[in-house]
Amino acid sequence: MTEVPQPETAFDEVLNAFAELGNDADPTRVELVTSEILGEWWEADDDLAAGLIDLAASTAEPERLVAPLAALRVLATDEDQREAAGLALEKFGLPEPAWAAKLNQVTPGACWRATDVYGDESSVLVSFGDHGLVVSINYGSFGGWVTDAAIVESPQDVLAELRAVGESAEISPEQAHEVIADAFAGTEWQAEPEVGEDFVRFRALALARLRALPEPAEVAEPEPLSVEEQAEVIDSFFAAAGNEVGDTENARVVALRLIEFGLEHDARRPLRVGPAKLESFVDFVDDGQVELTEEQDAAMAALLPVWARVFGERQGLPEDALTALVEAVEDRLDDREPEEESALDAYLAGSEDLTPEDVQDLLERRQFALPSLTVETEDDEVELDPSDPEQRRMLVLSEFAAEFEDDDESELRAVALTTVVDQLWDGEPAETWIAAQRLTESGLERDEVLAELTAVLEEHLTQDEDGELEFDLDDYVAALDELDPGAED
Template sequence: MTELPSQESAETENVRGLLEEVLREFDELGPDTEPLQVELLASEILGEWWEAGDDLAAELIDFAAAAPEPERLVAPLAVLRSLAGTEEQRAAAGLALEKLGRDEPAWAGRLNQVTVGDCWRTADVYGDASSVLCVFGEGEGAHGLLVSIGYAIHGGWADEAVIVEAPDEVVAEMHTQAAESGGLITCERISPGRAHQLLADAFVGTELQDEPEITDDYVRFRALAQARLRVLPEPEPVDPPQVLSTEDQAEIIDEFFRSTADVADTEAARVCVLRLIEFGVEHDPRRPLRVGPDKLASFVDYVDDGDVALTEEQDEVLPEVLAAWARWGASRDGLSEEATESLLEAVDDRLYERDLEGESTMDAYLDGLEDLDEQSVAELLERRRFAVPEVVTELGGEEVELDPSDPEQRRLLALAEHPEFQDSLAEDDLDEDGFLRLAAYSTLVDQLWDGEPAEVWRAARRLRDKGLDRDQVLEELAKVLEERLAPGEEDELEFDIDEYCQALDELG
């Protein structure tokens, strides 16, 4: 067994173990293994490294110079020479392989040496989604790269990539899907250069995201997919992003209101249209005014998540503006009557879901309160939404909706806003300062929710009126409480309520 150079740190020991696992997997490859099978193994390993944010390719290349059993490094270095993620790593792996001076497996010179066949694309008529298939090789050795691309946000990005063993069957399925779509999906053969452009842009869109929502197949086949892109001809040029000046945007808004009688031309409605244009410029720069079910649903998601800012008045007119914008955009895009009807139905469905979500959330925020007048309801919602702005959080890797009226669930929502302490909480090794800070914060959220003591909300409003955002306000309030927390009976924390309220009155 190869002995990796000993290092004292636990991190280095972990790297040693991971590299040894890789070497063992490559030890099992025979000299006559098919190149595609080698590539699939390597792609899975590289995908695991990428997903973990710990690319060990550089460590493996560096280790080659001092390996006691250099023959074990030949196979992985040959793979990295073809499939490593950067040109620098591929070159470094090739140089390390030359320095070893060992015979390479028969498959080494055939990695990523494939002919390019036909390329196909399906797309919906709205421009929301597309699938691209590139065929490589011939006869029984032919395989395909199939990539799913969404264009609703991020300028287009790939959420799935898979190597398929029977590309002819996939092509047949693509044609069938288009034929049975009622004119909503097209299927066409495209040039390899066009396919290269579409796929390269899509992969960039994915890689630029901090936490893209991708499938396991994307991770598994990512390295091999990107290697296959290097076999394709140069990408075909495409139109640059549209630049819409402030004057252009104002003209578009004027044109929209001149062309539709469904929405009153008010300041609130104009802001909604402006936000739709801005959303398109940011997330769909080549076709910022394009309308599609996924794109408009994503806009609503961004509004609900607070990433697109609307006042309460603007939010009230959003449903009618969104429906009119969809109808107007469909006409601009030349969509068929069937496509337009399907689009409007999708918008109605999303708005209906939003109403249900709003009613559910409203019930939670108004829990236990009856016979309030309109002004009291508005004031209570303002306070409680300040205390708990989101009812959806991530638990166990899944998004869940919690009930803020339940103290325990409200505490989970409060703690979710402090991810920097979550690992320590899970391992039960939170230090005293961290414990006091979280205790102050969760107690503060409870006080704001209950409206007791009243001094808390009054202080919060004063600080907010001075221009502090919510995080800054909570930080100032938490400091006041944290400074007054002291151990009480049975390990509980206590504070003097009168002293606390006086300090709050002096704040801001």
């Protein structure tokens, strides 16, 4: 009879790979093979290491498991799995490969750290004699996270390259352990970290080399900025920014979110600025992880380049680095994909030549005048163009339809109301918006404010010879100025 070939189990490929290595393989070669296998499993989010260890309890061929278990005892990234692999080997009581006792038996030598001018990017090099571990770290978010890691054959050549691209300094093995361990934690914190191919291949071996470094001394957690200190930072920023950015409530919320982002993702240097860090902030806004309203988002676009400049200067960045930082922030803001139908664009129509402070005022004024740009039909909602006076009138009448009846008095009030909204939208006369703000600050709701303004205008409406409604602007403005929110009805 012809024997039907049996499919390999999930572990046969791994068992065969270790069988091919043989008893006298070079320990470093075994480490690399094991690390690649564990990397593939990590990338696939499939923890087969645990299954391979569990197989030891039921296998009919324990001798095939000795080599992979000996490798996992040292290189598995989970401490419990390393212990379980060791216990399984003890139960087998079988001879181990010659290389087993030599895995990760290394002595750390000189350690170096290179950092860019912003503190955004850092590389750590640890020498282990005939080879080294180099780890690349991004400090833009997550407290710093490993973007790549590799075992290199010539540590001195790598050190020369690091010195050529940034400031470098020798650090102790304990410091190297702390920096690398914290950065690996930042990578593991992410669901889908964007890491290089070398990271996947060398991850397990890099973590094993990390365990060969002496443990660092315990370091106290940084003391977070108090609410009062955060407020002082915000006040000092707007004082330094001058007229470059409007000191509005929305802008202050953005400044607070930047501080909160720094406290969460760069706790030891929450106010540090760099291209990667500020670009990460924008990424978090776009992903919804940092929540901003449309108004606050608009404020961010004006504030962020100024924030970069102010805190970059305080950071002591050289002029060329400061210029590059601001340009990087502006480029990131320019690259943002606009919303398909952003109502914000309609509110900001005609604001191209305004200062950031005036843009904020215009936005708040127009959104007060027309909070919604849609009207409901029988079957759908239709978005209208508020820059068109006729469509603006439809928005107003749709919102307040329940208050108008089919009579002359209601018609007059409707004319007055739509005119007030026109004045708020156009910002002319300015006294209309000033009065609206004064009434709002007194505690009145928006509909009550509009009712007060409408009543003032209605009192000043008269008919000309042709029957058209008109009003004396000076008298109307004077009445607005006299409008007292605290007066009794």
